[in-house]
Amino acid sequence: MDLVERALAGERLALARLLTQVENDTPAGRAALDRLFPRTGRAHLVGITGAPGTGKSSLANRLARAFRSLGDCSPARKVAVLAVDPSSPFTGGALLGDRLRMKDISGDPGVFIRSMASRGAVGGVARATAALASVLDAAGYDPIFIETVGAGQSEVEIVRLAHSVVVVDAPGLGDDIQAIKAGILEIADILVVNKADLPGAENTLRALENMLELAYPAGSAERRRPPLLRATATTGEGVEEIVRAILEHRAYLKETGGWQRREQDRLRREFEALLSAALVARWREQAGSRAVHELFARIASREVSPSQAAEEAVKKTMGCE
Amino acid sequence: MTDRKIRVLIAKPGLDGHDRGAKYIAQALRDAGMEVIYTGLRQSPEMIAEAALQEDVDVVGLSILSGAHMALVPRVLELLRANGQGNVKVFVGGIIPEEDIPALKQAGVVEVYGPGATSETIAAAIRSALPDDIVI
Ligand SMILES: Nc1nc2c(ncn2[C@@H]2O[C@H](COP(=O)(O)OP(=O)(O)OP(=O)(O)O)[C@@H](O)[C@H]2O)c(=O)[nH]1
Ligand SMILES: [Mg+2]
Numbered sequence: 004m005d006l007v008e009r010a011l012a013g014e015r016l017a018l019a020r021l022l023t024q025v026e027n028d029t030p031a032g033r034a035a036l037d038r039l040f041p042r043t044g045r046a047h048l049v050g051i052t053g054a055p056g057t058g059k060s061s062l063a064n065r066l067a068r069a070f071r072s073l074g075d076c077s078p079a080r081k082v083a084v085l086a087v088d089p090s091s092p093f094t095g096g097a098l099l100g101d102r103l104r105m106k107d108i109s110g111d112p113g114v115f116i117r118s119m120a121s122r123g124a125v126g127g128v129a130r131a132t133a134a135l136a137s138v139l140d141a142a143g144y145d146p147i148f149i150e151t152v153g154a155g156q157s158e159v160e161i162v163r164l165a166h167s168v169v170v171v172d173a174p175g176l177g178d179d180i181q182a183i184k185a186g187i188l189e190i191a192d193i194l195v196v197n198k199a200d201l202p203g204a205e206n207t208l209r210a211l212e213n214m215l216e217l218a219y220p221a222g223s224a225e226r227r228r229p230p231l232l233r234a235t236a237t238t239g240e241g242v243e244e245i246v247r248a249i250l251e252h253r254a255y256l257k258e259t260g261g262w263q264r265r266e267q268d269r270l271r272r273e274f275e276a277l278l279s280a281a282l283v284a285r286w287r288e289q290a291g292s293r294a295v296h297e298l299f300a301r302i303a304s305r306e307v308s309p310s311q312a313a314e315e316a317v318k319k320t321m322g323c324e
Numbered sequence: 325m326t327d328r329k330i331r332v333l334i335a336k337p338g339l340d341g342h343d344r345g346a347k348y349i350a351q352a353l354r355d356a357g358m359e360v361i362y363t364g365l366r367q368s369p370e371m372i373a374e375a376a377l378q379e380d381v382d383v384v385g386l387s388i389l390s391g392a393h394m395a396l397v398p399r400v401l402e403l404l405r406a407n408g409q410g411n412v413k414v415f416v417g418g419i420i421p422e423e424d425i426p427a428l429k430q431a432g433v434v435e436v437y438g439p440g441a442t443s444e445t446i447a448a449a450i451r452s453a454l455p456d457d458i459v460i
Contacts, residue, residue, distance in 0.1 A: 015377060015378070016377055016380075016407060016408045016409065019377055019378055019379070019380035020380055022380065023331075023380045027328050027329075090359075091354065091355070094354070094355055094356070094357045095329070095357045096329075096353065096354035096355060096356060096357040096358050096359065096360070097354055097359045097360065098350055098351060098354045098360050098362060099359060099360065099361045099362065100362045102361060102362070102363050102364075102375060102379075103362060103363060103364040106364075106371070109363075109371055109374060109375060110370065110371060110374060115378055116375075116378055117378055117379065118359075118361050118379060120329070120359045122329075
């Protein structure tokens with residue numbers, strides 16, 4: 004059996020090695036993704052995002068455990084966590100510390116935790132995060148939690164990647180102004196104020212509640228208003244309610260067609276990105292390096308604009324001229 | 325484009341309760357361009373082997389100050405092998421009596437470092453212990 008077959012048969016080391024191939028974008032990894040593709044699209048991808056230190060990893064730990072013992076599936080669900088931490092832009096190295104908070108689930112054979120470095124990508128996840136999630140999806144993990152880099156600002160990518168986004172806030176972070184800046188209300192499907200055991204949690208809750216009132220005025224049902232929940236990840240308090248909210252959001256997406264829409268948008272974007280890369284490569288090949296250089300020189304000397312040059316290149320490559 | 329990084333698990337087995345050294349080396353290896361998974365205090369050999377498996381690491385670094393290295397280290401090595409990860413390079417750091425080092429190396433440890441070892445030395449040893457196709 005090869006790596007893909009072994010991973011599909013439930014062999015965890017094979018799965019781990021496959022994830023490495025895919026993360027490193029090797030030829031073997033790309034071939035594996037192609038083979039696994041027909042088996043993907045089943046898992047619920049749940050993003051967990053929020054400012055640094057709000058308790059994302061601690062919550063992922065609790066949520067994964069709760070889903071393991073949910074009792075709505077037999078055999079029990081297999082659950083995965085993908086945890087992204089930033090790579091240093093200077094050395095390319097990374098310190099991946101999310102596992103530190105996931106000790107409860109690290110001995111459970113039905114849970115697979117994988118740490119990822121962002122490897123230069125901005126937006127809270129790595130370029131390969133979606134691909135790693137689809138490998139875990141094909142291997143039968145559902146749900147798959149994706150913890151973003153805790154930058155607190157630009158985690159917009161997670162909206163494209165996940166079906167449901169849980170935004171985690173905590174008291175003492177400068178509250179409402181920061182939340183507005185980060186645009187967290189816009190990306191949240193579920194809002195959680197974690198560290199509810201700490202003083203100030205009530206204030207954070209109230210501030211978010213007020214902002215929700217403004218963003219979703221009573222009577223306007225255009226957009227779904229995200230539930231606002233409180234939790235204490237260290238004790239597990241409130242986790243049950245988050246689990247319920249995640250299941251509800253999944254059901255809501257399935258009912259309203261939102262699930263399919265997100266899926267189609269994601270696949271179309273992926274296809275278009277790959278197509279443009281392939282077309283650029285094809286153009287370079289057909290035009291030849293001399294012509295490519297000449298064209299770049301004409302752009303650099305302001306003889307033609309990039310858009311004029313692109314149009315010219317398309318005409319030539321597509322054989323219309 | 326292939327983007328291969330050295331992946332290292334830094335773990336602290338046993339019951340001693342401070343991890344300054346382990347954190348220091350984790351940061352130093354990150355600064356050397358490696359991806360370092362840090363799992364914190366009080367890890368059982370089983371937890372360490374399981375993390376090494378899920379993370380598909382190239383290297384495991386064990387930091388031990390408790391004196392229990394002769395029990396813990398061979399157990400980790402044994403579990404790694406049982407999981408099919410006999411190729412993972414294991415390094416040990418901490419307070420290890422000179423006379424125990426040959427036995428640890430005999431068991432499969434690549435190198436043992438005391439408190440005086442520099443991070444440059446350790447990073448270089450990791451690089452030279454790994455096969456050539458892992459570059460950063
Ligand atoms: N008092 C209290 N502390 C908590 C709670 N949840 C998490 N913490 C603590 O907050 C700190 C950060 O928790 P993490 O789970 O690592 O937070 P994170 O958001 O994953 O952090 P980054 O990944 O670094 O952004 C740890 O010291 C946790 O023990 C909580 O509900 N109450
Ligand atoms: Mg975290």
